[in-house]
Amino acid sequence: MNRLSGIFWSLLFLAVPVLGVATFAVAPAFDIWLPKDVSEHGRSIDSLFYFILALTGVVFVATELAMFWFLWKYDAAKSKGPATYIHGSHTLEVVWTIIPAATLLFLAIYQMNTWADVKMRRPAMAPTVEVVARQFEWRLRYPGRDGTLGTPDDLFLVNELHVPVDEDVLVQLKSMDVLHSFFLPNLRIKQDAVPGMKIPVWFKATETGEFDIVCAELCGWGHYKMKGRVTVESREAFDRWLEAKYAAQEATQPEADPSQSVAQSN
Amino acid sequence: MNGTMNTTDSSVARRFFNSTLVAGAALCLVAGGVGCGRTPAASFRLNMVEATKQRLTAEQEKQVATVLLAMFGTPDEPTCLPETGLDEAKLRLAAGPVRSDIVGRKNGLYREHCAHCHGVTGDALGPTAAFLNPYPRDYRPGVFKFKSTERADKPTHADLVRVLHNGIPGTSMPSFALLSSAQVDALAEYVKYLSIRGETELSLMRAFFELDDDAQGKLPESREFLVDETLSPIAEKWKTAADAQIAVPPMPTGIDLVASIAKGKELFYGDKANCVKCHGVTGLGDGQANDYDDWNKAIVEINKEISSGSEKARETSTSGMSAEDLDEHRKQIAWLAKFDSVLDGDALRPRTIPPRNLRHGIYRGGRRPLDLYYRIHAGINGAPMPAAKGTVPPEEIWHIVNYIRSLPYELDGELGADKPMLARDRF
Numbered sequence: 001m002n003r004l005s006g007i008f009w010s011l012l013f014l015a016v017p018v019l020g021v022a023t024f025a026v027a028p029a030f031d032i033w034l035p036k037d038v039s040e041h042g043r044s045i046d047s048l049f050y051f052i053l054a055l056t057g058v059v060f061v062a063t064e065l066a067m068f069w070f071l072w073k074y075d076a077a078k079s080k081g082p083a084t085y086i087h088g089s090h091t092l093e094v095v096w097t098i099i100p101a102a103t104l105l106f107l108a109i110y111q112m113n114t115w116a117d118v119k120m121r122r123p124a125m126a127p128t129v130e131v132v133a134r135q136f137e138w139r140l141r142y143p144g145r146d147g148t149l150g151t152p153d154d155l156f157l158v159n160e161l162h163v164p165v166d167e168d169v170l171v172q173l174k175s176m177d178v179l180h181s182f183f184l185p186n187l188r189i190k191q192d193a194v195p196g197m198k199i200p201v202w203f204k205a206t207e208t209g210e211f212d213i214v215c216a217e218l219c220g221w222g223h224y225k226m227k228g229r230v231t232v233e234s235r236e237a238f239d240r241w242l243e244a245k246y247a248a249q250e251a252t253q254p255e256a257d258p259s260q261s262v263a264q265s266n
Numbered sequence: 267m268n269g270t271m272n273t274t275d276s277s278v279a280r281r282f283f284n285s286t287l288v289a290g291a292a293l294c295l296v297a298g299g300v301g302c303g304r305t306p307a308a309s310f311r312l313n314m315v316e317a318t319k320q321r322l323t324a325e326q327e328k329q330v331a332t333v334l335l336a337m338f339g340t341p342d343e344p345t346c347l348p349e350t351g352l353d354e355a356k357l358r359l360a361a362g363p364v365r366s367d368i369v370g371r372k373n374g375l376y377r378e379h380c381a382h383c384h385g386v387t388g389d390a391l392g393p394t395a396a397f398l399n400p401y402p403r404d405y406r407p408g409v410f411k412f413k414s415t416e417r418a419d420k421p422t423h424a425d426l427v428r429v430l431h432n433g434i435p436g437t438s439m440p441s442f443a444l445l446s447s448a449q450v451d452a453l454a455e456y457v458k459y460l461s462i463r464g465e466t467e468l469s470l471m472r473a474f475f476e477l478d479d480d481a482q483g484k485l486p487e488s489r490e491f492l493v494d495e496t497l498s499p500i501a502e503k504w505k506t507a508a509d510a511q512i513a514v515p516p517m518p519t520g521i522d523l524v525a526s527i528a529k530g531k532e533l534f535y536g537d538k539a540n541c542v543k544c545h546g547v548t549g550l551g552d553g554q555a556n557d558y559d560d561w562n563k564a565i566v567e568i569n570k571e572i573s574s575g576s577e578k579a580r581e582t583s584t585s586g587m588s589a590e591d592l593d594e595h596r597k598q599i600a601w602l603a604k605f606d607s608v609l610d611g612d613a614l615r616p617r618t619i620p621p622r623n624l625r626h627g628i629y630r631g632g633r634r635p636l637d638l639y640y641r642i643h644a645g646i647n648g649a650p651m652p653a654a655k656g657t658v659p660p661e662e663i664w665h666i667v668n669y670i671r672s673l674p675y676e677l678d679g680e681l682g683a684d685k686p687m688l689a690r691d692r693f
Binding site: 002005135136137139150151152156158159160221222225227228229248249250251252253254 | 280283432433440633635671675
């Protein structure tokens with residue numbers, strides 16, 4: 001084999017870990033990294049992510065460097081000696097099975113608490129809002145003044161979710177037709193909406209602001225544009241907003257200024 | 267032996283390496299040269315159903331297309347005469363391919379958000395349309411269902427903005443609340459533009475029938491005919507839509523909600539409003555199932571005409587016919603066949619329109635008591651829902667509204683369940 005060819009391919013394979021690490025190092029500067037986290041449990045989720053990234057990153061770079069080294073050192077153009085035939089090494093195989101298995105077991109146990117916080121330890125409270133996923137929008141229903149869903153004073157909205165800051169929020173997630181996934185990137189929440197199921201989702205937002213709701217399960221031709229907006233605001237602003245929306249929903253006269261109608265809702 | 271083997275191996279490898287390099291380079295060049303392909307500029311479709319119905323010749327169709335081009339421009343470059351009352355700047359924001367302008371504003375809003383259902387021409391023949399139930403709105407007849415004006419009048423600008431903002435629940439029309447108000451405004455303006463254009467097209471096509479012989483099958487291209495007689499009456503209706511807004515009296519105060527609901531129930535089942543005829547005695551919308559909305563009805567009528575015309579043509583014996591009559595007969599057969607094929611490509615398969623199931627609590631035109639008042643007072647333009655105006659006094663309409671709003675929440679333990687269940691959950 002051509003020595004030049006051997007050098008070329010070795011360097012090509014070396015480029016993979018080099019570029020891989022470089023991409024991760026440079027990405028945050030281009031704002032291509034995790035979205036801003038404004039949730040309480042987001043911290044533990046993100047630190048799990050970083051831990052696994054570091055662990056797998058180190059292993060990745062190490063194995064890639066090893067592969068590069070073998071490609072370089074044992075290039076047939078340079079290393080003309082005959083190949084050594086061995087029957088494998090039992091010790092080596094045991095070692096490189098036990099160590100990854102132990103790592104994975106460690107990871108599985110290490111993350112259990114975070115998983116339980118997000119998916120199992122439901123706060124004992126009445127739902128703040130019912131979210132029904134539909135092709136291709138998010139239909140919301142707030143319980144209204146009586147605090148119970150399914151009564152005539154419910155507030156019906158589309159795509160505009162408001163929640164109070166620094167308070168536990170419980171969402172009842174349903175789907176009207178097919179599988180969707182309720183994804184709040186900035187709140188580190190993602191839950192598939194399964195037709196026929198009523199799935200509780202909870203979080204506590206720690207900062208005010210407007211963030212995205214996106215659909216994370218392919219649901220049809222409009223999946224890419226199935227966006228909503230979640231607004232985190234103070235409890236007073238939230239209550240005021242609910243009152244205003246409810247008054248608009250109960251309107252028996254057209255609004256005085258039609259140009260304000262964009263602010264009204266269904 | 268080793269030496270020759272090595273040379274053979276090495277030269278094979280080199281040749282393979284070189285050939286892959288060359289192939290890759292060639293592929294890149296080809297791809298770069300050809301590019302991703304260029305799509306042709308979008309163009310408006312002629313209303314072929316109407317053109318065929320009016321038996322227009324190819325020259326007449328061409329004249330209509332030319333006139334419309336002069337009056338309204340193209341999907342990429344819309345123009346509008348001042349008589350339309352439209353804002354051309356807003357049209358330009360909505361029209362054309364999706365792109366950003368120099369200020370970073372998104373353009374091509376209609377094509378990005380609306381065209382795939384409503385079609386580039388606003389004819390509800392976009393690629394998605396056939397898969398939807400109910401079909402998207404065809405703007406060309408200038409009829410809109412959910413508005414605050416009297417039945418035969420146009421919607422106000424605020425009505426269109428409201429529909430864009432809220433969407434239409436129970437249909438595939440989504441809510442565009444996340445667009446800025448300037449963008450929603452531009453889209454509403456563009457919908458008006460497409461509707462005015464569509465109505466002008468219909469008016470022009472129907473005008474051929476009124477021509478006298480010395481016009482020789484050509485429409486006059488004078489400003490007087492095209493603008494004053496054709497365009498202006500259409501545009502006037504849009505400009506004066508706000509004047510036709512329904513005056514809504516306040517909710518009656520001397521009566522409590524329970525009594526009002528009871529009165530509403532009487533009216534619902536009574537002869538004056540006769541709601542149960544269509545909405546059914548349980549409010550499930552099962553009173554009748556054979557009616558069509560105006561858009562589908564037009565196609566149904568055409569289908570009937572084609573099938574009865576075809577039957578008649580088949581049964582007519584051509585023996586003993588004069589040359590003229592034979593010519594007429596053949597032309598008729600050709601026209602019927604042409605109409606059939608035009609319907610295949612330019613019309614959606616007709617569907618009946620079921621009366622609304624009032625137990626669901628899903629109201630397409632809006633769920634405010636005000637919206638329900640509008641629906642009952644003026645009916646729904648384009649749909650079989652009749653106007654109660656004139657038959658039911660305004661105060662009594664409010665009673666019906668209160669009854670309707672209570673329907674999804676009626677508790678009913680009569681159907682054998684030991685726990686009463688909300689109507690909206692049972693149905």
